[in-house]
Amino acid sequence: MRTETQIIEMREALRQAMDEEMERDKTVFIMGEEVAEYNGAYKVTKGLLDKWGPKRVVDTPIAELGFAGLGIGAALTGLRPIIEFMSWNFAFVGCDQIISNAAKMHYMSGGRFSVPIVFRGPNGAAAQVSSQHSHCVEAFYSNLPGLIIVAPSNPYDAKGLLKSAIRNNNPVLFLENELDYGMKMEIPVEEYLVPIGKARVVQEGKDLTLITHGRMVNVCKEVIHTLATEGISIELIDLRTIKPLDTPALLKSVQKTGRCVIVEEGHYFSGIAAEVGFEIMEFGFDYLDAPLTRVCQRETPMPYSKVLEAETLPNKKRIIDAIRKTLS
Amino acid sequence: MANMSEEFMKSIGKQKLIDALKSMLLIRHFETRGEAAYQQGLVGGFYHSYAGQEAIQVAAVQVFGKKNWWVGFYRCHALALLLGADPKELMAELYGRSNGNAKGRGGSMHLYTERMLGGFAIVGGHLPIAIGAAFSIQYLQQKDEVAICFLGEGAVAQGAFHESLNIASLWNLPVIFIIENNQWGMGTHVSRALSTREKLAEKLAPGYNMKGYTLNGMDYFECYKGFETIRKEMLTTSRPVLVECVCERFKGHSISDPGLYRTKENLQGVMKKDPILYLQQVLEKENLLTPETFREMDKEAKKTVISAMEYANSSPWPSTATLEEDVYAY
Numbered sequence: 001m002r003t004e005t006q007i008i009e010m011r012e013a014l015r016q017a018m019d020e021e022m023e024r025d026k027t028v029f030i031m032g033e034e035v036a037e038y039n040g041a042y043k044v045t046k047g048l049l050d051k052w053g054p055k056r057v058v059d060t061p062i063a064e065l066g067f068a069g070l071g072i073g074a075a076l077t078g079l080r081p082i083i084e085f086m087s088w089n090f091a092f093v094g095c096d097q098i099i100s101n102a103a104k105m106h107y108m109s110g111g112r113f114s115v116p117i118v119f120r121g122p123n124g125a126a127a128q129v130s131s132q133h134s135h136c137v138e139a140f141y142s143n144l145p146g147l148i149i150v151a152p153s154n155p156y157d158a159k160g161l162l163k164s165a166i167r168n169n170n171p172v173l174f175l176e177n178e179l180d181y182g183m184k185m186e187i188p189v190e191e192y193l194v195p196i197g198k199a200r201v202v203q204e205g206k207d208l209t210l211i212t213h214g215r216m217v218n219v220c221k222e223v224i225h226t227l228a229t230e231g232i233s234i235e236l237i238d239l240r241t242i243k244p245l246d247t248p249a250l251l252k253s254v255q256k257t258g259r260c261v262i263v264e265e266g267h268y269f270s271g272i273a274a275e276v277g278f279e280i281m282e283f284g285f286d287y288l289d290a291p292l293t294r295v296c297q298r299e300t301p302m303p304y305s306k307v308l309e310a311e312t313l314p315n316k317k318r319i320i321d322a323i324r325k326t327l328s
Numbered sequence: 329m330a331n332m333s334e335e336f337m338k339s340i341g342k343q344k345l346i347d348a349l350k351s352m353l354l355i356r357h358f359e360t361r362g363e364a365a366y367q368q369g370l371v372g373g374f375y376h377s378y379a380g381q382e383a384i385q386v387a388a389v390q391v392f393g394k395k396n397w398w399v400g401f402y403r404c405h406a407l408a409l410l411l412g413a414d415p416k417e418l419m420a421e422l423y424g425r426s427n428g429n430a431k432g433r434g435g436s437m438h439l440y441t442e443r444m445l446g447g448f449a450i451v452g453g454h455l456p457i458a459i460g461a462a463f464s465i466q467y468l469q470q471k472d473e474v475a476i477c478f479l480g481e482g483a484v485a486q487g488a489f490h491e492s493l494n495i496a497s498l499w500n501l502p503v504i505f506i507i508e509n510n511q512w513g514m515g516t517h518v519s520r521a522l523s524t525r526e527k528l529a530e531k532l533a534p535g536y537n538m539k540g541y542t543l544n545g546m547d548y549f550e551c552y553k554g555f556e557t558i559r560k561e562m563l564t565t566s567r568p569v570l571v572e573c574v575c576e577r578f579k580g581h582s583i584s585d586p587g588l589y590r591t592k593e594n595l596q597g598v599m600k601k602d603p604i605l606y607l608q609q610v611l612e613k614e615n616l617l618t619p620e621t622f623r624e625m626d627k628e629a630k631k632t633v634i635s636a637m638e639y640a641n642s643s644p645w646p647s648t649a650t651l652e653e654d655v656y657a658y
Contacts, residue, residue, distance in 0.1 A: 029467070055467065061498065066456050066491030073460015073475075076445050077397055079467060093487075100450045101457060106657045110431035112440045114657035145655045169657040 004189040011044045011181040013155035014120075017162035018045070018082060020191060022052055025080060028166060031058040031067055032084030032121075041086045042122065042181050064094035068119065072101045072171075075117040080166060085121035088137045088175065095140075102171035103146035118165045120174035123151070124215060124265045125302060127179065128309060134302035136266030138213075141173055142243045142275070148196060149242040151175040153217035155185040157240055160194025168196060177215045199246035201253065205235035208327060209253040211276055212263040213239035216314060220263055223319045232327070242272055250276065251284045258289035261322050263314050268296040293322045332549050332610065340552060342616050344390060348548055349611065349622075352382040352604045353629035355406040358415060359579075361633045362405065362422055362436075366583050370641065371422045373435045376403040380546075380578035381508055383603035385410055387551035388476060388506065391559055394443055397461035397475040402437035402449040407478065411441040415636035425643035432646045433654075451513075452486030455479065455505065459492050459568075462501035466566070474562050475503040481572075482513030484528060485521050496568035497536045504558060504569045508545060510577040515589045529572035538570055545573030546601045549610070576601060 008016075022028045034041050036049040036059040049057040060067040064085065071081035085091040091098070098119065106114045125134040142149050148170050152158035158176070165172040202217065203224060212220050217238045224234040235253050239246065254260050260280060262273040273294035280292060295314045303309055337345070359377040366375045378385075381403075389398075389410040400407040408418055413429055421428030422436055429439050438447040445461065448454035458477030465473045483489055484507060496503050507528055513521050524531050533540025539561070543554040551573060558569050576598040580587040587595070611617035 027467075061491075061494065063491040063495060065488055066459070066495045069453070069456020069488065069492075070460040070463055070495060073399075073445070073457035073462075074464045074467070075460070076457065077461045077464035079464050096450060096453055097456060100453055101448070105446075107654050108430065108434045108438050109440050109446070110429070110433050111654040111657070112430065113445065116657075148656075 005186045006189050007184055007186045008155060009181065010155045010158055010176070010183045011042060011046075013159035013185075013187065014044050014162055014176065015046060015048065017159045017166070019048060019051070021163055021166040022048075022056060027079045028082065029056040029058065029079065030082045030084060031060055031071060033060055033062060033086045035059060035084050040084070042178060044181070045084065064091050065097060066094075068094035069097040069101065071117050071119075072097055072105075072115055075115045076105065076113050080116050082118045082120060082166060085119060087133060088121055088123040089133050089135050091119070091121070091137070098141070098147070098171065098173070099144060103144045106170070107146060114169045115171045116169045118162070118172045118174055120162070121176060122178040122181075123175035124177050125309070125313060128304055128306055129302075130304040131301035136264075136297070137173070138175060138242050139266050139271045142272065146171070147243060148172045149175065150196060150240065151214040151242055152240060153180070153214055153238050155183060156187045157194050157200070159187065160192050161196065161240065164193050164196050172196070175214060180215055194240070197241045197244050197246060199249040200238045200240055201249070202236040202238050203234070205233040205257065207233045207257060208259040208261060208323060209235045209237060209250070209257045210261050210263065210323070211237045211239065211250060213242060213272070214265060216263045216265050219314065219316060220319065223316055223323070226316070227320065227323065232323070234323070239276075245276065245279065247279050247283065250280060251287070254280055254284050255287045258287060259326050260288070260292050261319070261326050262292065262294045263319055264294065264296040265314060266297055267299060268294065269299060271296050290326050293326045295319050295322045336549070336553065337614060345607075345611055345616060348386050348390060349604070349607050349617070350625055350629065351386045351410060352607065353626055354415070354632060355382045355386075355409060356604060357629045357633040358405055358409060358418070358636075361637055362419070363579075363583055365422065365637060371436070372424065373437070374402070375436050375583035376581065377577070377579040377583070378403050378406040380598070380602070381510060381575045382406060383548040383551050383607070384506065384508055384545045384573045384575060385478065387548055388555050391552060391555035392474065392476055396443065396473050397458070397465065398444040399454050399458040399461060399475065399477040400444065400447055401451070401454055401479060401483070402447065403480070404437065404439050404447040408439035408441055408444060408447070411444045413439065413441050415632055416639040419633075419636040419640040420643045423640040423643065424645070425640060426646040426650070427643050431650070431654075452479065452483035452488040455483065455488045455492035458503050458505070459496045459501050462496065462503035462568070463499070465502055466500070472563065473502070474559075475501075476506065477503060478506050478508060480513065481507055481509040481511070481518050481528065482521060484532070493536045493538065493568070493570065497538050500566055501568055502562055502566045504562065504571060507570070507572045508575055509572050510575050512577065512581065514581040514585065527572065529570040533570040536570070538568055540570045541572070543571060543573045545575030546603045546606065548603060548607050
C-alpha cells in the first residue's frame with residue numbers, strides 16, 4: 001500500500017501540526033503577536049483565524065512577559081496553549097515566566113500542577129538582522145531542569161515533533177528558524193508523530209560522527225556530500241531534541257566511528273556542543289580514537305555585514321577543516 | 329471603630345463572623361509558632377509572616393468562596409490555610425518533610441491547594457499567571473468563577489503589573505488584583521518605591537479602563553463589604569478589578585529582617601490596629617462573643633498549631649531516592 005504524500009514547506013508543516021491538534025483537542029489554542037489577523041509574521045499560522053476564530057487564535061499586544069505568563073497560567077488551569085514568539089529574541093523580556101514558573105512548577109508543587117504548554121518561534125540567525133535578533137537560545141534554556149527543548153531541521157520532523165510537543169504535559173520550547181520556513185519536503189498526508197527525545201541518523205557513515213541540530217543540519221549535509229567525493233564516509237546525526245539529549249544514539253555512532261565533530265549554530269562557551277562533547281567523553285571515552293572537536297558561532301555578538309556574519313557562524317569551510325583535523 | 333449597621337452584621341451572620349475570627353487566630357498562631365520553629369532551626373529558607381494582614385484574605389476567601397482560582401505570592405501560609413490545606417501538611421512543608429504540602433520541595437513560599445496555584449516567589453511574576461487562570465475561566469465559560477490575585481505594593485513597580493492589567497482589561501478577563509499595601513517593600517517605604525501617592529488602585533485603575541477600590545485592610549468588615557460589592561459586580565461585568573487594601577505588617581519583611589527602619593512608636597501604633605483585636609471588640613460589643621469564648625477559641629487555635637508542629641516534627645524526611653522525581657510530568 002502506498003502512503004499518500006504531499007510536498008510542503010516547513011511553515012505549512014507547522015501549521016498542519018497545530019491545525020490537527022486543534023481539531024483533536026478543544027483546549028488547544030494559539031496566542032502571540034500577529035498570529036491571527038496578520039496570519040503570522042512568517043505566515044506559520046496562515047488561515048487558522050478563519051478556521052478556528054478569535055477565541056482560539058489570539059492576537060496579543062507586544063507584551064511577551066504578559067502573554068508568556070498568561071499561557072502558563074492557562075496551562076495550569078486546564079488549557080493547552082501554543083505561545084508563538086515572533087522571535088525567541090523577543091522572549092527574553094518574558095523569560096522569567098519560562099524559567100521561574102513554567103520550568104519549576106511541577107517539581108516545586110510536589111507534582112500537584114503541571115504546565116502543558118508549547119512556546120515556539122524562530123531561533124538563531126536569520127539574514128543580516130544583527131546583534132539583537134540573532135540569538136540561539138537553546139544553550140541558555142537547556143541549563144534548566146523541567147524544560148523540554150526541541151529543534152527540528154526539516155518539515156517532516158517539524159510536524160511530527162510539534163504534534164508530540166502539544167500533547168506533552170511539560171513546557172516545551174520549540175525552536176524553528178526563519179531561514180528554514182520555506183524549506184520543502186515530501187511528507188505523508190496521513191497523521192504521524194515524531195517522538196520527543198530521539199535523535200536521527202541522517203546519513204550513515206563509518207569514518208567520523210558529525211553531530212548537529214537545527215539549521216546546521218543542512219550545512220553539514222553539504223559538507224558530507226563534498227567529503228564523500230574524496231571517499232570520506234561521515235555519519236551525520238540530527239539531535240532533533242536537545243533536552244532530553246539522546247545520548248545512547250550518540251554513543252552508538254561514536255562507538256562505530258571512533259571520531260566525532262560537533263557543530264552548533266550558537267556560541268562556543270557553555271554551548272550545546274560543550275554538553276554533547278562532555279557526555280561523549282564521560283560515557284564513551286574508550287570509543288574515541290581522536291580528541292573531540294567542535295565548530296560553533298565565534299565569540300562575538302552577531303555583526304550586521306554579511307561578510308562578518310558569514311565569518312562568525314559555523315560554515316562549510318570551518319566544518320571541513322575540523323573534520324580533516326579530527327581524521328588526521 | 330467603623331460604623332456597622334446591624335443589618336450588615338446580620339447579613340454576614342454570626343457563624344461566619346465567628347469563623348472569621350477563628351481563621352484569623354489560626355493564622356496568627358501558625359505564624360507565631362512557625363517563626364518560633366524557625367528560630368529553633370526547625371524551619372529553613374525564608375519566612376514571611378502574614379501577622380497583621382489577616383483580615384484581608386479571611387474576608388476575601390469568605391466572600392468569593394474556595395471554588396475560584398487563587399494566586400498568592402511568597403507570604404502565602406494564610407491563603408493555603410484558608411483554602412483548606414491542613415495545618416499539619418503546611419507545617420510539615422515548612423519543616424521540609426516528605427508529607428508536606430509540596431513534598432518538602434516548595435517550602436514556605438510555595439504552598440498549594442486544589443484551587444491555589446501558589447505561592448509564587450518572584451515579585452510580580454505571578455500576575456501573568458492570574459490573568460492566565462482568568463483566561464481559562466473565560467475560555468471554558470465557567471461563569472461563576474473568577475481569578476483572585478494577591479500582591480504586595482512592591483509588585484506595583486514591576487513591569488508584569490502593567491502588562492497583566494493591560495491584557496486583563498483589554499480582554500475582559502475576570503480577575504481581581506488585590507494589592508496588600510503594608511507600606512514596606514522589604515526595607516523600602518512605599519513613598520520611595522512608587523510615584524503614585526496613596527489610593528494606588530483608585531488612581532492607577534482608570535488608566536487601564538478598570539475600576540479601582542481602596543479598602544482598610546485592618547478592618548475585616550470593610551474588606552468583607554468591599555469584596556462583596558466587587559464580587560457581585562465582577563459576576564455581572566466579567567471585568568477585572570484593582571483593589572488596594574491598606575494594611576500593616578507586624579513583622580519584618582521576612583524573619584531575617586529586624587525592621588530597624590521602623591521606629592518603636594511606629595510599630596506600637598501599628599499593633600494597636602490589630603485586626604484580630606478589632607474584630608473581637610466588635611463581636612463582644614454586639615454580644616456575639618464573650619471574653620471566655622474568645623479565650624477558648626484562642627486556645628483551640630493554639631492547640632491546632634502545636635499539634636501541627638508535633639506532626640511535622642515526627643514526619644519523615646523525604647527519601648533522597650525521590651530527589652529526581654517530578655522534574656517532569658507524565
